[in-house]
Amino acid sequence: MSSDPWGRVDDAGTVYVRTADGEKVAGSWQAGSPEEALAYFERKYDGLVVEISLLERRVKTTDLSAKDAAAAIGHLREQVDAHHAVGDLEALRVRLDALTQSIEERREERKAHKAKQSEEARQAKEELVSEAEELAASEQWRAAGERLRALVDIWKGLPRLDRKADDELWHRFSHARSAFSKRRKAHFAQLDAQREEARQHKEKLVAEAQALSESRDWGPTAARYRDLMQEWKSAGRAQREHEEDLWSRFRGAQDVFFQARSAAFSERDSEQRENLTRKEELAAEAEKLLPITDLKAARAAFRSVNERWDAIGHVPRDARAKIEGRVHTVERAIQEAEEAEWRRSNPEARARAAGLTGQLQDAVDKLREQAGKARAAGNTAKADKLEKELAGRQALLEQALKGLEEFGG
Template identity: 80%
Template sequence: MSSDPWGRVDETGTVYVRTADGEKVVGSWQAGSPDEALAYFERKYEGLVVEIGLLEKRVRTTDLSSKDAMAAIDHLREQVDAHHAVGDLDALRVRLDKLVELVDKRREERKAQRARQSEEARQAKEALVTEAEELAQSDQWRAAGERLRALVDTWKGLPRLDRKSDDELWHRFSHARSAFSKRRKQHFAQLDAQREEARRIKEQLVAEAEALSGSTDWGPTAARYRDLMAQWKAAGRAQREHEEELWNRFRGAQDVFFAARSSVFAERDAEQAENLKLKEELAGEAEKLLPIADLKAARAAFRQINERWEAIGHVPRDARPKVEGRMHAVERAIQEAEEAEWRRTNPEARARAEGLTGQLQAAVDKLKGQIEQARAQGNSARAEKLERELEGRQALLDQALKGLQEFGG
């Protein structure tokens, strides 16, 4: 008879395995020695250990379904319970029991995960519906249309909910898309009508523009072309296939008129350019009068220059402010010199200036006396107040004396 810690072979060749419930018959071995019999059934036990280990790994690391995992566990349990192996079968049962607990735990985790995913999908679809309903009111036809198409693709990528919830949300989503499509169709139908009206108006504008193209009434015709252009812009765009052809005719008619006008104006511009050259020479001559030393002579010379200036015709409009500004600057300098001369020779103004100066001088002298008196009495606060007042009066007096000097006094 042969034995090991988990099994034995009796004299008849019967193989036993030891379990918590006592010995169990494993099988009969007649083909060799008892040690060979134990080794054979021990290898079968090792095979069960390997299979259980592999199943444990699959359950922990793969997406093996709970149903398939339980079927594999039951199959292994049948083999363990059949007692056709020698080893710690009770330990294998414990491992299988723990594996059942793990499968149950994984089943609950997957159930909770599916619930979370379902709730996330619900929230995602509700968000898509909300955005679609907002887009249904948009007038940004291209951007909103592209966004709605993107929302459909996003919807298709989300898992389905329960049938009732999914159908309700899809109905709202589909209704929002339909409402947007209906509004967009109405908008473009209206736009087509507007473009047809624009085409009709622009054909009339083109006809009038072509009729005016030979006019030589430059001012009124140019003004009328500006009116026609304003009406053209206000009419909006016609259909694409008509807009360019109508614009080319309209612009072409204007080009004919304005080319003819430009030819006429070119002669005028040449004359005005020559006038500008003459006026710039006169402006330079006038500027040589500055600074004014002899007012009477400067006034007479400027008058003579100005008479020659007036005899010259128009200059280009864009050059007019600069050249006229040079003449005006000389004229202002002469006027200022005249005003200064008048102030110097005006007896009434001199008398007023002298009177004001005398009054301010008397006030300053009086304040100085009061300050001395206050200091003699030890009233420094009053003295300081009077000194501040004296500073103001002295400044006014200095200004008045400066003005009096302009009269030569």
């Protein structure tokens, strides 16, 4: 009979393994010596040790699922419990029990981790739903639309919740997206209608602008073009594919008119500059009449200047006041000379002036005599009063005498 600390072989070739519960039959060996029998069953034990060690490493270092790990432990435990190996089977059971405890702890950790992930996913989806519901009321159509599409991608990347919770949140999320899409669709439908209305209005403006392009009624037509431009600005934008063409036609019609007006004004300005040169020559000719010494000759010469002046035509607006002022100065001088001549040659006016002068002279003489008598009589107050009145009448007399001189005597 052969034996070792964990097993023995009896004479009949039966192999036993020692356990805490006593010896258990490990198997039968008829192929050789008892030593070979023990060695064979010890190798089977070593194989179990290797398998358990590998399983321990897999549990520790890989993401082996709890289900697969439990199945592997169960398979090894069956082999250990079958006692078909010689060795410390209880030690193997202890290691398998430890593995089972480790797997159970790992299962609980994963369950807690999964619950945490689920809660985080729920919170994340609720935040996505809240943001989507806020975006549903936005009028930032492009930015909000892009953000909603991004939220869908984020949603797809989150774990699913339980069916009821996930379906409820998705329903709210989907409803918000649909509400935004309906509002955006309605907005752009209205915008399309407005742009079509703007296009039709601008077509009319283009037609009128083109009809006015050949007008030569510069002022009223230019004013109407300004009105058309204001209408254009207030009409709003047409569809993108029409707006540029409409503007090109509208602007082109204006260009035809304003280029023609510019050419006409350029020709007019050139003519008016020539007119200014000619009127400057006439103004210089008129100014040579000053001062007026021969009224009759000056009047005739000025009449000639005036007739040629009227025949010349307009000058530039900014030079008009100055050049006309020079001629008006000569005209006023002639008018003043004519008035002076008329006063000198008017008998009635001269007679009135002479009569007034005579009356004032008599009054002065009388007041002087009265003042002298009062002074001589010692009536100083009366004399002062009369002399004061005399001074006033003397001043009036001097003015009357100057007026009489204008009549030539």
